[in-house]
Amino acid sequence: MMNRRQFLQTGSACGLLLLKPSTAFSYQANSAVRLGLLGCGNRGTTVSTSFSKSTTAQVVALADIFPDKLALGRSHFDQLNAGLGRASIDSKLLFHGPHAFEQLVASKDVDLIQISTPPFFHVHHLEAAVAAGKHVYCEKPVGVDIVQAKQALEIAKRVKPTQSVDVGFQCRSAPPIAAIAEKIKAGALGKLGSVAGYYNAPASEEKVHPGASPDEYRLRNWLWYRALSGDILVEQNIHIIDLCNWMLGSHPLKAAATGGRNILTHAGDCWDNYQVDFTYPDEVHFAFASTQFGNPGFNAGLSLYGGNGSATVPYAGPVQVTGSQPWVWQDSMNTTAPPAKFAANGSFEDNLKFADRDKERTFIDSITSGQCHNQIAAGVETALSCMLGRMAGYEKREVTWEELLANGESYKLGMDLDQFA
Numbered sequence: 496m497m498n499r500r501q502f503l504q505t506g507s508a509c510g511l512l513l514l515k516p517s518t519a520f521s522y523q524a525n526s527a528v529r530l531g532l533l534g535c536g537n538r539g540t541t542v543s544t545s546f547s548k549s550t551t552a553q554v555v556a557l558a559d560i561f562p563d564k565l566a567l568g569r570s571h572f573d574q575l576n577a578g579l580g581r582a583s584i585d586s587k588l589l590f591h592g593p594h595a596f597e598q599l600v601a602s603k604d605v606d607l608i609q610i611s612t613p614p615f616f617h618v619h620h621l622e623a624a625v626a627a628g629k630h631v632y633c634e635k636p637v638g639v640d641i642v643q644a645k646q647a648l649e650i651a652k653r654v655k656p657t658q659s660v661d662v663g664f665q666c667r668s669a670p671p672i673a674a675i676a677e678k679i680k681a682g683a684l685g686k687l688g689s690v691a692g693y694y695n696a697p698a699s700e701e702k703v704h705p706g707a708s709p710d711e712y713r714l715r716n717w718l719w720y721r722a723l724s725g726d727i728l729v730e731q732n733i734h735i736i737d738l739c740n741w742m743l744g745s746h747p748l749k750a751a752a753t754g755g756r757n758i759l760t761h762a763g764d765c766w767d768n769y770q771v772d773f774t775y776p777d778e779v780h781f782a783f784a785s786t787q788f789g790n791p792g793f794n795a796g797l798s799l800y801g802g803n804g805s806a807t808v809p810y811a812g813p814v815q816v817t818g819s820q821p822w823v824w825q826d827s828m829n830t831t832a833p834p835a836k837f838a839a840n841g842s843f844e845d846n847l848k849f850a851d852r853d854k855e856r857t858f859i860d861s862i863t864s865g866q867c868h869n870q871i872a873a874g875v876e877t878a879l880s881c882m883l884g885r886m887a888g889y890e891k892r893e894v895t896w897e898e899l900l901a902n903g904e905s906y907k908l909g910m911d912l913d914q915f916a
């Protein structure tokens with residue numbers, strides 16, 4: 496049986512069951528959860544829009560380091576709020592500059608902070624939001640390096656039972672993926688032998704801003720830089736590695752990897768391809784390969800092979816189990832084969848169509864019911880799994896989980912954000 500400590504660490508519900516939500520937190524049941532968006536970019540805007548349309552959350556505040564991004568966010572959410580019969584955003588709740596996140600988390604008019612800034616800042620912003628007593632929806636990855644990952648684990652311990660913190664692994668909530676995961680965990684494949692995964696994505700597009708200094712260029716094109724993004728394995732491929740960890744119920748014990756930068760010629764230092772062999776308990780190997788260049792469409796997924804059957808879990812295409820306990824997600828049989836439909840604005844279609852909606856509904860329910868989540872440790876476990884593959888690739892050697900944790904890897908931002916004040 497799980498003890499309370501293990502229970503908290505699994506990232507499962509952690510509500511203080513004896514307190515009513517209204518007593519446990521200033522939030523009143525049946526009133527809108529007041530959401531403050533930190534990072535008014537592509538994904539942040541998509542997720543806050545989805546929160547607004549799918550849940551009782553209402554976007555009441557915005558923050559971004561850059562005034563132009565804040566202004567775009569304001570016009571988008573004022574229009575959205577008007578369409579939903581809600582008030583426009585109070586100008587007192589619009590913050591820009593490097594300290595915008597501090598002003599946002601200090602606001603008494605905000606219940607929930609959505610952290611949608613570049614990965615380098617997630618843990619710093621999470622720390623501030625948790626310390627301010629807010630509920631938090633934090634995008635993946637939880638940390639770009641080992642020092643940040645360990646900091647996040649300390650922050651996780653400071654989350655009050657009345658605070659709910661989710662990490663942006665929405666793929667787990669996609670109905671077809673949630674359903675097949677249940678089958679796999681119930682043993683539909685028999686003894687698991689091996690797993691294969693892939694993530695082939697288009698190159699990210701350059702963001703040009705007139706008059707931008709080299710630092711500003713780097714910040715706006717953060718996807719291209721290891722320190723800001725964590726590299727493609729940690730920033731993007733993490734979704735598939737998270738699904739593997741989740742379905743196998745474990746993190747990898749070691750990894751060997753290759754990869755490099757064979758096609759990309761633009762600025763930055765991220766690799767454009769990885770091939771990783773992760774070893775999980777019981778000698779189960781997970782062969783993972785990814786690319787991020789050209790425009791191949793968007794093709795990502797996982798295949799699991801067991802003694803009694805196998806399963807395919809793609810972003811687009813058949814989600815099914817074949818073998819002694821065959822099963823299909825009927826809607827997925829009608830989708831065309833990959834490359835999948837994918838919008839660069841961070842919204843997904845095909846098998847992920849309802850992933851955000853369902854993730855957000857469950858999260859808001861956790862707040863309104865007082866059955867709070869604390870997903871930080873689970874988010875860190877997946878981020879570290881990706882860092883394991885990244886370190887094995889960079890160092891061209893096998894790296895164990897213990898070696899990873901003992902490593903002091905710490906990325907430097909390499910710029911003073913106060914220049915954007």
Ligand SMILES: NC(=O)c1ccc[n+]([C@@H]2O[C@H](COP(=O)([O-])OP(=O)(O)OC[C@H]3O[C@@H](n4cnc5c(N)ncnc54)[C@H](O)[C@@H]3O)[C@@H](O)[C@H]2O)c1
Nearest residue numbers: 534535536537538539559560564611612613614634663841
């Ligand atoms: N869960 C998913 O499927 C998914 C999909 C896409 C992106 N993401 C994640 O969402 C996050 C944002 O990605 P995006 O594509 O929206 O990027 P983006 O560049 O479009 O948006 C980031 C925003 O943050 C702002 N910003 C940068 N530094 C800041 C700081 N220090 N303080 C305040 N604001 C700051 C930028 O000005 C920008 O508006 C990333 O962590 C990314 O990994 C998740």
